[in-house]
Amino acid sequence: MGETYGIADLAKEFGVTTRTVRFYEDKGLIAPAREGQRRIYSPRDRVRLRLIMRGKRLGLTLDEIAELMDLYDVDPSEVTQLKQFIDVIRDRKTVLEGQKKDIEETLAEMTRLERQCTQLLSQKQTKK
Amino acid sequence: MGETYGIADLAKEFGVTTRTVRFYEDKGLIAPAREGQRRIYSPRDRVRLRLIMRGKRLGLTLDEIAELMDLYDVDPSEVTQLKQFIDVIRDRKTVLEGQKKDIEETLAEMTRLERQCTQLLSQKQTKK
DNA sequence: GAGAAGGTTTACGTTTACGTAAAGTAGGCT
DNA sequence: AGCCTACTTTACGTAAACGTAAACCTTCTC
Numbered sequence A, B: 001m002g003e004t005y006g007i008a009d010l011a012k013e014f015g016v017t018t019r020t021v022r023f024y025e026d027k028g029l030i031a032p033a034r035e036g037q038r039r040i041y042s043p044r045d046r047v048r049l050r051l052i053m054r055g056k057r058l059g060l061t062l063d064e065i066a067e068l069m070d071l072y073d074v075d076p077s078e079v080t081q082l083k084q085f086i087d088v089i090r091d092r093k094t095v096l097e098g099q100k101k102d103i104e105e106t107l108a109e110m111t112r113l114e115r116q117c118t119q120l121l122s123q124k125q126t127k128k
Numbered sequence C: 001g002a003g004a005a006g007g008t009t010t011a012c013g014t015t016t017a018c019g020t021a022a023a024g025t026a027g028g029c030t
Numbered sequence D: 001a002g003c004c005t006a007c008t009t010t011a012c013g014t015a016a017a018c019g020t021a022a023a024c025c026t027t028c029t030c
Helices: A007-014 A018-026 A043-057 A062-073 A079-127 B007-014 B018-026 B043-057 B062-073 B079-127
Strands: A033-035 A038-040 B033-035 B038-040
Touching: A007 A018, A007 A043, A018 A043, A043 A062, A043 B079, A062 A079, A079 B043, A079 B079, B007 B018, B007 B043, B018 B043, B043 B062, B062 B079
Parallel strands: none
Antiparallel strands: A033 A038, B033 B038
């Protein structure tokens, strides 16, 4: 048997409340085992939680995160499904690449602003 | 006098409803001129709308977008303000860099998945 | 001058992602 | 036994970001 975790452990680790973790279960994003009525989380559940958090940092909705995680679980039996699957992945990639571009643009602007400010600041301080 | 736009023009250009554009005004994100009771948008308003949309693609809330846009409007009079300003910019940059990393990780996984799938697919099709 | 097209305010409705409170259970300590 | 602590379900509340409907101006066109 591998490592297991209680709900409070994971909540603390990821900086959310236990309510949040249960909510994700309600939404079908994780499905921990039970011991009596208590939830027991496996390392796999923990990985899924990590993926959820990353998705959230990317601004995805929980539904979108669910879709994304389904991608990892698809079984490659049917050719048709495989093709559809590849399309979905490509769409995702396109979105992500757009986001990456947005971030790089914004980062560039931030850097420019920062430079302007530090320059202004040093000017003011040499005048004194 | 420069170019001006009606609310429907901008809504259409950015793929949102007029309700949305007015909502952003309510939130203080844009402040178009008026001609009588009608809203008249300047190129500057349009730029702000573009920034709003980019912020949304990055998963920011409207409040966060407002903060970000305030950065562009700050006047560099007080040294104290300048220093605070630089801190804010650096925080933003840290967040953005984290997001960029998340995206790159996810992109890498998507690419890996895509490769697996195309490979599987070609295997299946040669067997036929 | 009647209506159609496009704009306006006001205001209630909706979805998402939880917060928060209530009330019960189950095991451990002393 | 009695209490504490951690967990559970149930359920109502809430903030954000609009959707949607109602009722009212203008202005243009025919």
